[in-house]
Amino acid sequence: MDGPQILIPILVVGMLFIGLPWLVFHYITKWKTAKTLTSEDENLLDELHELARRLDDRMGTIERIVQADNPNWRALGADPVETALEDRSERLYETSERTNRPSRRT
Amino acid sequence: MSALKTKFYLDKEHKKWAGVCAGIADYTGIDVTVVRLGFVLGTILGSGTLLLAYFIIAWMAPTKPRELYSQSAGDRKFWQEVRANPRRTARDVRLRFRDIDRRLADVEAYVTSSNNRLAREIEQLR
Numbered sequence: 101m102d103g104p105q106i107l108i109p110i111l112v113v114g115m116l117f118i119g120l121p122w123l124v125f126h127y128i129t130k131w132k133t134a135k136t137l138t139s140e141d142e143n144l145l146d147e148l149h150e151l152a153r154r155l156d157d158r159m160g161t162i163e164r165i166v167q168a169d170n171p172n173w174r175a176l177g178a179d180p181v182e183t184a185l186e187d188r189s190e191r192l193y194e195t196s197e198r199t200n201r202p203s204r205r206t
Numbered sequence: 207m208s209a210l211k212t213k214f215y216l217d218k219e220h221k222k223w224a225g226v227c228a229g230i231a232d233y234t235g236i237d238v239t240v241v242r243l244g245f246v247l248g249t250i251l252g253s254g255t256l257l258l259a260y261f262i263i264a265w266m267a268p269t270k271p272r273e274l275y276s277q278s279a280g281d282r283k284f285w286q287e288v289r290a291n292p293r294r295t296a297r298d299v300r301l302r303f304r305d306i307d308r309r310l311a312d313v314e315a316y317v318t319s320s321n322n323r324l325a326r327e328i329e330q331l332r
Contacts, residue, residue, distance in 0.1 A: 137212050137292055145296065146211070149284055152302040159309050166313055173316045176323075 211285045212292075215270035224264035232270075235286035 137145070166173050217228035220238060227245055231238040248256040277285070288295045 137288070139210055141292075142211055142288075145288060145292075145299070148299050148303075152299055152306070155306045156302065159306050159313075162313055163309065166316060170316075170320075173320075174312060176316055176319060 209271035209274055211274065212289050214267055215274070216264065216267050217270050219270075219275055224260070225269070226260050226263045226267070229263075229267065229270070232282070233286070233289060235283065235290075 170176070214233050215229055216225035217232045218225045220228035220232075222228070222242070227241045228238055230236070231241045245256060245260065249260075284295070287298075
């Protein structure tokens with residue numbers, strides 16, 4: 101056996117007993133620091149999740165109320181210059197005579 | 207101190223043997239039956255190593271604290287997402303707040319503009 105062939109078992113043993121555990125523990129520590137949430141983080145996340153859910157519910161209620169008040173409120177809110185109230189003139193004057201129908205302001 | 211919700215626990219309420227498969231299913235959100243099938247197949251193919259892993263997990267993992275069983279289905283799903291990817295869940299929560307903010311702005315715009323409209327109507331009636 102000459103020089104290089106003696107080195108092979110030493111290298112293999114070194115890789116098996118030092119390199120491999122090193123690699124494994126390196127990734128374990130990396131994984132742990134990346135993944136763990138502290139209990140503070142958890143509580144914060146829990147609270148935010150709960151808060152978002154509650155606000156979402158309230159927002160839904162308010163939107164329903166506004167919707168009942170005026171069905172095309174979204175268009176009005178988006179364009180505040182628009183005077184448009186809900187246009188009920190059609191419905192109001194449909195049955196009565198149309199001659200005295202007032203001119204709508206622009 | 208409350209129980210950590212991002213840890214792995216043995217699920218004793220839905221257990222067959224020790225609750226390992228039920229725990230994995232609860233942790234990841236995968237169906238329990240699929241996990242159990244995977245374990246059985248793995249045991250057959252891997253000639254028993256997975257069975258050993260099962261007992262090691264059953265021995266090492268803590269059992270699920272009582273207060274965590276009363277979670278609603280929505281909460282359970284939320285925490286499964288947190289375990290899978292906390293960063294993405296945090297982003298999702300932020301997105302929900304943004305959405306609420308936007309909707310609130312819409313309602314606010316409508317309410318303020320309707321006040322203006324009302325004032326103008328009254329002005330015209332004079």
